[in-house]
Amino acid sequence: MMRLPKMDYAAPPTLSEVCVLMSEQQEKAELLAGGTDLLPACKLRNKQPTLLVSLGKIPSLKDIRFDESEGLRIGAMTSLNALRYDPLAIAHYPALIEAAAAVGTTQLQHMGTLGGNICLDTRCTYYNQSESWRQTRAVCLKMGGEVCHVVPKGNKCYAVFSGDMAPVLLALDARLKLASSAGERSLRLSEFYSGDGRKPLLIRPGEILEAVIVPPPAGKESSAYLKYRVRGAIDFPLAGVAVRLAATADGLCRDCSVAITAVSSAPVQVPEAADLLKGKSVTAELINKAAQETSRAAHPVANAFGATPSYRRKMIGILTRRTLTSLAQNLGMAVR
Amino acid sequence: MKRRLELTVNDECLDVEIEPHRTLLEVLREELGFTGAKEGCGLGACGACTVLVDGAPVLSCLTLALEVQGKTVTTVEGLVKNGQPDPVQKAFVDHGAIQCGFCTPGSVMSAKALLEKNSNPSGQEIREALAGNLCRCTGYQKIIEAVGSLAKPR
Numbered sequence: 201m202m203r204l205p206k207m208d209y210a211a212p213p214t215l216s217e218v219c220v221l222m223s224e225q226q227e228k229a230e231l232l233a234g235g236t237d238l239l240p241a242c243k244l245r246n247k248q249p250t251l252l253v254s255l256g257k258i259p260s261l262k263d264i265r266f267d268e269s270e271g272l273r274i275g276a277m278t279s280l281n282a283l284r285y286d287p288l289a290i291a292h293y294p295a296l297i298e299a300a301a302a303v304g305t306t307q308l309q310h311m312g313t314l315g316g317n318i319c320l321d322t323r324c325t326y327y328n329q330s331e332s333w334r335q336t337r338a339v340c341l342k343m344g345g346e347v348c349h350v351v352p353k354g355n356k357c358y359a360v361f362s363g364d365m366a367p368v369l370l371a372l373d374a375r376l377k378l379a380s381s382a383g384e385r386s387l388r389l390s391e392f393y394s395g396d397g398r399k400p401l402l403i404r405p406g407e408i409l410e411a412v413i414v415p416p417p418a419g420k421e422s423s424a425y426l427k428y429r430v431r432g433a434i435d436f437p438l439a440g441v442a443v444r445l446a447a448t449a450d451g452l453c454r455d456c457s458v459a460i461t462a463v464s465s466a467p468v469q470v471p472e473a474a475d476l477l478k479g480k481s482v483t484a485e486l487i488n489k490a491a492q493e494t495s496r497a498a499h500p501v502a503n504a505f506g507a508t509p510s511y512r513r514k515m516i517g518i519l520t521r522r523t524l525t526s527l528a529q530n531l532g533m534a535v536r
Numbered sequence: 537m538k539r540r541l542e543l544t545v546n547d548e549c550l551d552v553e554i555e556p557h558r559t560l561l562e563v564l565r566e567e568l569g570f571t572g573a574k575e576g577c578g579l580g581a582c583g584a585c586t587v588l589v590d591g592a593p594v595l596s597c598l599t600l601a602l603e604v605q606g607k608t609v610t611t612v613e614g615l616v617k618n619g620q621p622d623p624v625q626k627a628f629v630d631h632g633a634i635q636c637g638f639c640t641p642g643s644v645m646s647a648k649a650l651l652e653k654n655s656n657p658s659g660q661e662i663r664e665a666l667a668g669n670l671c672r673c674t675g676y677q678k679i680i681e682a683v684g685s686l687a688k689p690r
Contacts, residue, residue, distance in 0.1 A: 201562060202578030202597070209539070209556035209602050232600065239559075239598045240579045252556075256603055281592070305668025306646065307583060310592045311599070433667030434581055 202243050211254035215261070215410065219381040221253050223406030229253050231408065233277060233316040236308050241321060245331040246343070261315075261410065264288060271416040276315025276409045280365075281306070283314055293372060293414060295423035295442055299364040302427045305434055315409045318366055318376070318389070322359035322397045322465055323436065324503040326350060342398050350503045358501045359397030359465060366393075366467040367442035368425050370459035374414045380407040393466035400465055419454070421446035424527050426519040430506040437462040438504055439512045441494065441519035445477075445527040451534060453477040458490070460516055463498035470497045473520065482528045484535055491521040543604050545570060546614025554601055561585045561596035564611060572612035572641040576670070583669035586642035587611050593649040593668075612641035615648065623686055624648050631682035635673030643669040647683045656687045 209232075212218045222229055230238055230249040233256075241247045255261055261277035266288040274283065283289055284300040303309055303317060326334070326349040327342045339345025341357040348354045366389065374389045389412075394402050403409070423444040429435035440461040446454040456474040461467040473493035477486060495517030500509040507515070528535045538553040545568060552567050564570040564587070576584035578597050585597040588610040615622035621629070624647050634640050643666060650657055650665035657665065662683045663676075671679060 201566075201575055203562075204557040204559065204600075206555070207557045208537075209600065211602070211605075232603075235598050235600060235603070236580055236595070239600070243578060252600065254600075254603060304580075305583065306649075306665050307586055307593050307595045307668045308580060311594050433664070 204239065204242050205245065205248050207242070207249055208251045209254065210251060211257045213257045215258055215379055215408065216381070218253055218255065218258070218408060219379055219406060221251075222408065223381045225251055225253070226405050231255060233319075234279065234312040236304070236312045237316060237320050240328075244329065246327060255408075263411075266292070266416075268416060270413060272414040274314055274412045274414070276313060276318075276411055278314045280309040280312045280314065280317065284309060292417050293368075293423060295368040295371065295425040295444070296365070296414070299368045299425040299427075299440075299442070302425065302437075303364050314365060314412060317363045318369070318392075318412070319401055319403070319409060320361065320363040320366075322357075322400045323362050324350065324357075324359040324397070325505060326503070327359055350501050357397030357465070358503055359400075360462055360500070360503055361393065361400055361464065361466050362436040362462050362504075363467065364425070364427060364437060364440060364461065367440055367459040367461040368423065369412060369414065370467055370469050371423060371442040371444040371457040372414050373457065374412050376409055377411040377413065378403065378407045379410045380404065382406075384410075386413075390469060393468075395464070395466045397465040419446060420449075420531060421455070422527050422530055424523040426523050428507075428512070428515040428519060435506070436504070438507045439463055439498070439500070439515040439519060441516060441523055443520070443523040443527055445524065445531060445533075447531040447533050451481070451532060453480055453482050453528075453533065458494055458520060460494060460498055460520075462504070463500040463512060463516060468497065470494045472497065477524075482524070482533045482535055484525075487521055487524045487528070487535070490524060491517040494520040539602060541601055541605060543606065544608040546610060556600075556602055558601045559597055560587070560589075560599040560601045560604055560609070563601040564596060564609070570611045570613055573645075574638055574641060576638070576642075581670070582639075582642075583646065584639055584642045586645045586669065588645055588649055591649065591652060593646050610645070610648075612644055615644070622648065624651065624683070627682040627685050628679070631678050631685065633674060633678040633682040639669055639671040639673075643671065643679055647679075647686075650683070651686055656689055657683070658687075659684060662687075 574584040576582035
């Protein structure tokens with residue numbers, strides 16, 4: 201049996217008690233949401249916290265509500281399965297549903313949470329391995345060492361961000377609400393990621409992701425998410441593209457947003473691609489140009505099983521073309 | 537320090553003293569004697585440890601036991617009622633959807649969760665619901681046929 205290291209456990213009934221505990225314990229404690237990312241890391245001894253602080257006893261973290269002015273507010277502990285079948289999310293944000301349905305498996309969607317997927321740790325073929333496997337090589341940057349086995353002359357960690365929800369939420373311009381014992385703060389999701397594989401989140405010690413706020417859709421718009429992976433289930437993405445597209449009454453592109461995942465240490469927006477379409481009539485030629493721009497923004501390295509970096513980069517372009525084409529058609533915009 | 541865990545397993549209220557780092561799978565198998573759920577990968581990719589917690593299919597190898605405090609757990613042992621196998625178990629046997637049997641308890645629980653929620657799943661819905669249960673013997677076709685035989689047109 202693959203065992204967890206000895207750890208203590210607390211499940212405070214309120215968010216303020218969680219905040220106090222996390223600020224007292226700092227690096228020694230880890231927040232436990234669905235556990236599907238954290239517990240494998242503990243079993244592999246990638247992480248060895250002395251205390252797990254569960255968010256499972258705080259029902260308000262599972263609330264979903266929609267407001268015409270604020271948009272959709274989703275509690276961070278909402279399971280991906282609950283989000284996938286939420287009528288409000290289905291009605292307004294198709295890409296959120298597509299991304300939640302693309303995560304792992306049915307079991308992982310029941311366990312995994314939206315907050316957990318946003319805060320997913322970065323991954324690498326040299327990091328997500330057993331302790332004995334890792335001991336055959338020098339300690340890598342992500343484990344606190346000084347070398348990178350993927351980019352040997354590199355001086356940064358290239359571990360890849362592999363969440364499916366973040367690119368969609370970036371394309372939808374979502375905001376995060378963070379709680380701490382010092383108070384609350386709100387920031388755009390695009391300001392949440394560091395781009396450093398070692399420590400991918402710009403979250404402050406003792407801070408807890410409380411909710412995600414997705415702005416209300418404005419007029420005629422839709423969104424889509426496509427994911428490339430080896431198998432049709434279980435796997436993390438090797439490339440992922442999320443697009444939000446809005447149309448004017450006469451069928452031009454009113455607004456567009458493109459975001460990609462699984463090709464660098466953070467999910468990123470690609471304004472260079474989106475800007476090509478804004479205000480224009482969406483043609484096949486323009487879609488191809490946007491796909492090329494998106495592909496150019498992808499910088500995968502050889503740290504994931506299943507496809508080479510150049511193939512993953514090409515797939516970013518192909519997925520961009522497919523999402524843009526189907527969205528434009530669904531919105532009744534002429535694609536010539 | 538050991539903690540007290542109270543939970544319902546297969547309609548029986550149980551309590552057990554456990555260390556906080558134990559998983560639900562460890563507690564079911566090693567403390568309570570429910571050895572139906574299996575450890576395959578131990579990391580959440582194979583589904584052999586699938587049990588139902590409050591009706592939802594979850595991976596017991598990645599569930600901290602203390603997280604199911606006060607909840608209801610159903611393992612494959614709990615499907616037998618009055619000595620009779622559950623229709624899902626019977627369908628697996630009738631369709632030869634079992635070879636070595638290691639993935640079977642998990643596959644049966646995933647199928648059970650699907651059918652409780654959706655009494656008439658399509659072939660695609662069956663495949664998706666069982667995509668998290670790896671089977672190295674059957675090639676899946678017989679498992680999908682077994683679950684499909686239970687789909688009831690509305």
